[in-house]
Amino acid sequence: ALLIRRELRRYDRMERAFVKAQRMEAVGQLTGGLAHDFNNLLTVILGNLELIQDTVKPGSPTATRVENAMLATERGSDLTRRLLAFSRRQILEPKLVDVNASLRDMEPLLTTSLGESIEIQFHPADDLPLIRVDPGELESAILNLTINARDAMPEGGVISLTTSAIHLQRDY
Numbered sequence: 001a002l003l004i005r006r007e008l009r010r011y012d013r014m015e016r017a018f019v020k021a022q023r024m025e026a027v028g029q030l031t032g033g034l035a036h037d038f039n040n041l042l043t044v045i046l047g048n049l050e051l052i053q054d055t056v057k058p059g060s061p062t063a064t065r066v067e068n069a070m071l072a073t074e075r076g077s078d079l080t081r082r083l084l085a086f087s088r089r090q091i092l093e094p095k096l097v098d099v100n101a102s103l104r105d106m107e108p109l110l111t112t113s114l115g116e117s118i119e120i121q122f123h124p125a126d127d128l129p130l131i132r133v134d135p136g137e138l139e140s141a142i143l144n145l146t147i148n149a150r151d152a153m154p155e156g157g158v159i160s161l162t163t164s165a166i167h168l169q170r171d172y
Contacts, residue, residue, distance in 0.1 A: 035083035042080065046073045068108050075109060078136035092134040099131060099138070099163050100124040106139060110146055117156030120146075125164045 049070050056062045082092075103122055110120055142161075149159050 031083050035080045038083070039077065039080040042073050042076050046070065046077075049073065068112060071108060072112070075139065078139065082134075082136050082140060092137060094132045094134050096130040097133050097135050097138060098128070100128055102135065102138060103142065103161055103163070106142060109143070113143065114146060114150045114159070118150050118153065119156075119158045121158055121160045123160060123162040125162075128163050128165055 049066055053063070053066045053070070056066060103124070107120065107122070114120065146159055146161075
């Protein structure tokens with residue numbers, strides 16, 4: 001009787017794991033489909049922005065808005081790539097990245113995303129080594145962290161982005 005109960009519990013655990021795996025596969029398929037559709041929309045948006053860009057005076061406020069919209073569209077494309085990676089349809093692509101440069105490049109997106117009540121301060125470390133990371137994943141993490149910080153400051157405030165090189169012990 002004891003052996004039968006053990007086997008039934010083992011069977012129950014295996015069945016739950018199988019159902020969970022099926023759910024995750026369904027989520028992955030849905031995510032992949034949404035990412036594909038989203039990418040199609042971004043292609044149309046980017047094409048129209050390029051047409052608008054050809055008609056505006058360089059350096060004008062409208063040109064700046066169009067450039068910011070194009071940057072946001074490119075970031076949306078990066079998001080699509082990450083969604084496809086999540087759905088196991090695309091592999092993450094770690095590269096050597098200058099974190100300070102990535103943060104500087106993200107400044108227009110962060111400023112727009114966080115709103116006027118949030119001030120962003122950037123404190124880059126000197127001689128920061130390159131890191132191996134998927135650039136889109138790094139940007140997504142930074143954007144998510146700053147949006148969470150903004151949400152924690154409904155009256156506004158300062159978000160300080162500081163880079164530094166540290167060495168963590170293996171058991172950290």
